Amino acid sequence: MTPTERPAGIVVVLAFAGITASLMQTLVVPLLGDLPRLLDTSASNATWVVTATLLAGSVATTVIGRLGDLYGKRRMLLVCSVPLVAGSVVCALAGSLVTMIVGRALQGIGMGIVPLGISALRDLLPPERLGSAIALISSSLGIGGALGLPLAAVVAENSSWRALFWGAAVLSAVVALLVWLLVPPTSPGAVGKFDFVGAGILGVGLICLLLAVSKGADWGWTSGTTLGLGAAAVVVLPAWGCWELRTRYPLVDMRVTARPQVLVTNIASIALGLSMYAQALILPQLLQLPGSTGHGLDQSMLEMGLWMAPAGIVMMLLSPVGARLSDARGPKVTLVVGSLVLALGYGSSVVLLGSPWTVMLVSAVCAMGVGLAYGAMPALIMAGVPETDTAAANSFNTLMRSIGTSVSAAMVGVVLSQMTVERGGVLVPSEGAFRTGMLIGCGLALVAAAVAAAIPVRSARRTSDHGVAAAERSAASVS
The missing domain is CATH 1.10.287 (Helix Hairpins)
Structure with a gap:
């Protein structure tokens, strides 16, 4: 099979792989309150179940990207599916905190699937299909996270918590089978040693x-x-x-990373990660806070997940729109527009946090911005690096976003823990805390837009679809 015989099938498989990997991020959210009892540990120790996935994913992403350049991206996609399956099985069988942490760390290693999938597109698709495919697979991170929450809540409320992880194991095995059957082999792009x-x-x-x-x-x-x-x-x-x-033979070619287009795009990625994660932390808490507080919306975990689910659907539907915008005006414009739409979503929260349906509207507008921006960043990165560094450069960009989201989680946590009110003898985040956190997200989205506007594009020609291919050839010729 030649790389262009079944491009639609390749895109569907890689998008499904990205969504499955990103599901692992929200898989344990419905369980967090029960984990101390289930694993006989403290609430503080139970948070390591989330932290382990974050640490393993952040460390492994760049490493796996480089291995993809050295040994072929399809091969590493298959390798990444192994810890996803193994980690899910370990979690399903876990009877202690340590075992659960090991399984969650293995699941985190599998997060390298997303940047690998984006990079493989450059090898497998014709230029005219590249822009829309990049946008869809890049947004799979947000799609999986948004859809995973209600799915996990449904399973957790109606079945054993272990069923969540057995289901994740089956999905991961299906990913491996589909990659094996439908994704053509990719040749190593780089030479040298790891x-x-x-x-x-x-x-x-x-x-x-x-x-x-x-x-x-x-x-x-x-x-x-x-x-x-x-x-x-x-x-x-x-x-x-x-x-x-x-x-x-560096893990990441710092000279390529220091190219202005790549460097400024990565800075914008950090700012965007700082911004986008604030609403992902604030809105679910606001929905679940008891109505007796005066500003909580008194929704169950399942109801909260259902109110947040449309954001993932919006992100999926908007990805081809972002691709067309990048085709017409370039991915730099798409990144700026996405950041501004994200800022608009945050800004609308000033008057739209009073009911579940308005919170859903805020999350959907924010998802529009994230979807546009996430689809544009890989196109900018790939247009600025030689083909031999595609996977490593995309993985490094994903790492920059992860660092941004990690810092955002800590920052929002400080705001919510410091601005509290007492209700029924318990301290809960105040209404002002939620609004302050959303306004901080708005400001950071505007910073991301300003940084994106300063990205020095390599060429005035379009850098998406046909233009991406032209920019890639230019990048390869000067490297």
Whole structure:
């Protein structure tokens, strides 16, 4: 089979793979309140079930991207499906916190499927199909996260919690089978050896950074552990950058990453990650807060998931619109527009947080912005790097977004924990806390739009569809 014989089937399989991988992020949300009882542990320790997935996914994403460039993206897609299946089975059988953490970490490793799938499109699709396919698969992160919440809530309320993970194992196995049957082999794009030293240094730096950010609220922001990890990250990550500049076969080519188009796009990705995750944390809490607080909307976990589900559907439906906009005006314009739409969604919350249906409207508008922006970023990255670095560059961009969302979670957590009111002897986030968090998200979305507007595109020609191919050839010729 030639790469262009069944492009629609390839896109569907890779999109399904991305949605399945992203489902793992929200899979445990309905269980968080019950995990201390189910696993005989404390509420604080139970949060490691979420943190483990974040850490493993962030560290593995860049490593898997480089391996995809070295050994072929289809091969690494199949490799990524193994920890997804294994992690799901381990979680389904878990009887202790440690076992659950191991399984969740394995699931996190499988998150590398999304940037790998985006990068494989460059090898497998004709240029005229590339723009819309990139937009769909890139938005699969948000689609899976939004749709996973109500699905997980339904299963958790009507069946054993272990059924969630058995279902995830089956989905992951189906992904592997479909990739094996329908995705053609891809040739390695890069030469050289894998940078084990660079991978180790990056892993240590990211773990220090993300632990300090994600657990700082539990440990105390001024505690010795938090400050020590933060200081270690400040030392280790620059050291990693120096190593990457000096080694012959780097994990991430820092000279390519420093190209203005790639560098500024990655900065915009961090700002967008900071912005987009605020509403994902705030709106579900607001929906579930008891009505007796005066501003809570008194929805169950299942009802909350159903109110939030349209956001994922909107993101899916909007992806071809973003592709057409990128085709007409370039992905830089799409990224700016997406960031501004996200800011509009946040801004509308000033008057639209009083009922479940208005909250659904706010989340849908925010999803429109995220969908447009997420579809544009990989196109900008791939237009600025040579073909040999496609997977590594996309994975690094995904990492930048993950860092943004991790910092956003900590930042919003501080706002909600500091601005509280007492209701029935319990401290809960105040209405002002929710509104402040949403306004912070609005401001960060505007920052992302401003940074995106400053991206120096490589060519005045269109950088999507046919234009992406032209920009890619130009990038390869100057590298």
